[in-house]
Amino acid sequence: MKTLTFLLTVSICFFSGCQSNTTADSYINSNIEDNTTDVNKGQAFIEDDGSTPNILQIAIGSKDHTTLVAAVQAAELENSLANAGPLTVFAPTNEAFAALPDGIVENLLKSENKGTLADIIKYHATPGNLNAEFMKNFKKLGMANDKSVAVEVVDGEVLVGGAKILGSVPAGNGIVHVIDKVLLPPNE
Amino acid sequence: MKTLNKIIFTILAIPLLLSGCQTGNSGQSGALSSDVASKVYVKPGEHDEFYAMVSGGFSGQLSVYGLPSGRLFKVIPVFSVDAEKAYGFNEETKPMLNTSHGFIPWDDSHHPELSQTNGETDGRWCFINGNNTPRIARIDLGTFETAEIIELPFSGGNHSSPFTTENTEYVVAGTRFSVPYPQKDMAIEEYKGNFKGALSFISVGEEGDMDIAFQILMPGFDYDLAHSGKGKSHGWTFFTTYNTEESNSLLEVGASQNDKDFIAAINWKKAEEYIAQGKFRTVATEYAHNKYDDATHSATSTIKKSVKVLDPADCPGLVYFLPTPKSPHGVDVDPTGEYIVGNGKLSANLTVHSFDKVQQAIANKSFDGEAYGIPILKMDEIVVGVVEQAGLGPLHTEFDGRGNAYTTFFISSEVVKWKLGSWEVVDRQPTFYSVGHLMIPGGDSKKPNGKYLLAMNKITKDRYLPTGPEVTQSAQLFDISGDKMKLLLDFPTVGEPHYAQGIEAEKIKPRSVRIFKLEDNQHPFAAKSDKETKVVRDGNTVHIYMTMIRSHFTPDNIEGIKVGDKVYWHITNLEQDYDVPHGFSVMGAQNSELLVMPGQTETLLWEPLLEGVIPFYCTDFCSALHQEMQGYVRVSGKNANVPLKWSLGDHM
Structure with missing residues (x-):
């Protein structure tokens, strides 16, 4: 329990830290004329083909996750997924997004809904490098948006928020679990 | 998507950028022209134009700085243990500090020297000497770690080292203190004639393997500094000497008696011929050769048992002495290889020898006697110019590739710019204080990059916030792109910034290792x-x-x-x-x-x-x-x- 609380605390610091960086960057970009560098700044944009791909690079490289990648970019969360981590990310497939009611994804991608979209994406990430087997030790996981998702074991298989893990890819900064369902944060 | 963002941003940024520049120009042009801070300002997130490899002197290490910013990136442990990086503490690196005297955890590192190809710095390695327990190290500029250390037998105070030849065929290492040869228990007062000075030529392989190819056994003088020839003088190496009096006590008086000491000119191509002819002696000794292997992530130490020695008395044409006034310290060869500058540290003048004239004097046998069988060339016939009364206590000279030379003066604390050929002084700038070496990126190679000059000071007194009795030593950056030198920056250094080498960052950046597989x-x-x-x-x-x-x-x-x-x-x-x-x-x-x-x-x-x-x-x-x-x-x-x-x- 202690661990969980701590994980949660870390996740908040971790993500809120990144957000304020992003804000600072955009502030600099729009206010200081001298700063002529690209808007795409940060660890997500370092070219490095020698290292193990990180979570962001794995997502970008997957043809089944184009919707997720578009959502991450719209929410400007690229740097968080390329950070030192370690992070466990649940990555819903395009099919999972398509299963949402009509119009939802289009709506979330609108700039006025950036906050809601970021909240949903953060609900798919938790600090730590947790493989599927290891997750069976938990009843729930504290996610990066400060809400928890239930973990259960059904027929020997782990389900996260009711989603099935279709496959797992180790990343340089954690692990990606491909899931068959979009996780929606519980309403307050 | 990303690309699109980039394009949009670029389009949006153009007017912003232009207007930004305009405001800057109209409002600040007067202020900017005198604003040296902007010349050393490297924007957050951007890279410096040059690497500077600055020795740590008595720290035993090598520090890596960026120029023009003066930002410190790394301190590479070389001859001293470093608990931060476990160098000399973990099992893998302990063998790096093995010597014939056992495990030696400290040394005094003086002269970084970058490897060269065709007389230009190539970014492969940086060599550096350990003075105290004589050693040469090779630092790999892919990993920025010490890759190899070789000990030098028959040496004591390894100071005239490690200067490279044009294609890094050799790095040379001369002994500052002559020692009994072979080393033995004997009365110190019997120095004269019994002590010898060994000059080592260390061959460097394609992968960096260092090996003492041969030593030249010289008279018992002090061998202070060296530089190899380039271009027309490729094949020769020049060593300065002092204490040609062979004094063994109170050298500050005893070694300053002679009006002239020598620059020893070594024809190392001739040495190769003598080695091939078998004119060497194989002398038994013990010295350590330590190598770090990036595959095993471990070092090994091998004790070598012999060295090939050439005696100049048996090898005509191998060594000549060039008389040079007053205990010359640095010996520096200009980018063309023609001028050999002797910096007589007890003199006010600089003496410049001509390589062509040296060759002529040798051909004409214009000798002024000999010392221990080594011909002394007639000074009048080899000196091509004297820079008169340039300052007090000249130490070192480097070149900008535009026909100018820059010399440090320790006693008068200044850098003096003068012209090759006309020998006239054209500018001088004070340093703060007591400058030793100076460095221009590539300034001792065939291709200097004459944009900046780094002067390295021994004493700073009031220049920084005081930190008790020990205050930092410093480096000072000058802009030398114009007619007059302009002080841009001074910054504190790690240990003693004895000497440095500079290199365009682009020669190293692409080689930098990111991970070990x-x-x-x-x-x-x-x-x-x-x-x-x-x-x-x-x-x-x-x-x-x-x-x-x-x-x-x-x-x-x-x-x-x-x-x-x-x-x-x-x-x-x-x-x-x-x-x-x-x-x-x-x-x-x-x-x-x-x-x-x-x-x-x-x-x-x-x-x-x-x-x-x-x-x-x-x-x-x-x-x-x-x-x-x-x-x-x-x-x-x-x-x-x-x-x-x-x-x-x-x-x-």
Whole structure:
């Protein structure tokens, strides 16, 4: 329990830290004329083909996750997924997004809904490098948006928020679990 | 999507940028022209134009700075142990500091020298000398780590080192202090004639392998500095001498009696011929050759047993003495290879010899006698120019490639710019204070980059915030692109910034290693996956094969260690990600931490003295869960029966 609380605390610091960086960057970009560098700044944009791909690079490289990648970019969360981590990310497939009611994804991608979209994406990430087997030790996981998702074991298989893990890819900064369902944060 | 963003941003940024520049120009042009700060300002996130490899002097290390900013990037441990990087403390690097005197944990590093191809710096390696227990090190500029160290026999005070030839065929290393030859127990007052000075020519292989190709056994003078010829003078190396009086006490008086000392000109191509003809003696001795291997992540030390020695008396044409006034310190060869500048440190003048005239004098046998069988050339016939009354106490000269030379003057604390050929002084700038060496990137090569000059000062007094009796030494950056030198910046340094070399960053950046491939790791105690982790006891020696990855050690609970055990922690960093080293430390470790790069294995020896449950942890802030990266090792009494046991995450 202690661990969980701590994980949660870390996740908040971790993500809120990144957000304020992003804000600072955009502030600099729009206010200081001298700063002529690209808007795409940060660890997500370092070219490095020698290292193990990180979570962001794995997502970008997957043809089944184009919707997720578009959502991450719209929410400007690229740097968080390329950070030192370690992070466990649940990555819903395009099919999972398509299963949402009509119009939802289009709506979330609108700039006025950036906050809601970021909240949903953060609900798919938790600090730590947790493989599927290891997750069976938990009843729930504290996610990066400060809400928890239930973990259960059904027929020997782990389900996260009711989603099935279709496959797992180790990343340089954690692990990606491909899931068959979009996780929606519980309403307050 | 990303590209689109980029394009949109660029379009949006253009008007902003233009208007920004315009405001800047109209409002600040007057202020900017005198604003030296902007000339050394490297914007956050941008890179410096040059690397500067600055020696640490009595720190024994080599520091890496950026120019023009003066920002410090790394201190590379070379001749001194470094607990931060476990250099000389972990089992892998201990052999690097092995010598014929045993393990030597400190030295005095003076002259960094970059490898050259066709007389230009090539960014492969940086060599540096250890003065005290004579050694030469080679630093790999892919890893920025010390890759090799070779000890020098028959040497004492390895100061005229390690200066390279045009294609790094050799780095040379001359002894400052002559010593009995062979080294033996004898009366010091019998110095004259019995002490000798060895000049070593160390061949450098394609992969960097250093080997003492031969030594030249010279009279018992002090050999102070050196530089090799280039272009037309390629094939020759020049060493300055002082104490040609062969004084063995109170040298500050005794070694300053003669009006002239010598620059020794060595024809090393001739030496190669004599070696090929078998005109050498093989002399038995012992010296260490230490090499670090990036595949095993470990160093080995081999004791070599002999060296080939050439005696100038048996080898006509091998050595000539060029008389040069007043204890010349630096000897510097201009980019064309024609001018050999002797900086007579007790003089006010600089003496410049012509390589062509030296060749002519040799051909004409214009000798002014000889010393120990070595012909002394007639000074009048080889001097091409004198820079008169340029300052007090000239030490070193470098070149800008535009026909100018720059000389440091220790006593008058200044850098003086003068013209090659006309020998006139054209500018002088004070330094703060007591400048020793100076450096222009490539300034001792065939192709100087004459944009900046770095002057290195021995004394700073009031220049910085005081820090007790010991205050920092410093480097001062000058802009030399115009007619007059302009002071841009001075910045504190690590240890004594004795000498430095500079190089365009682009020659090194693409070669910089990012990770070590785990699959290439051949360390005998590597655990390349969690499955390979284990704890093995052999008597009272215990080997722990451990891995580390964000954010845990495997195993992280170990039991069955006993007081009196010698515990070897062999720790492999499983990360394959740039800039994710992990550290390791365990309470009561009597040596240091470990700092393990991605894909690397390092070993810490730990000898627990007390019973208890001892924590260990990661010391390099690696990840969001860095504080969780910890473990416990249980230490039981000498005769306890606690079984050996190790685990990770067993009791969740």
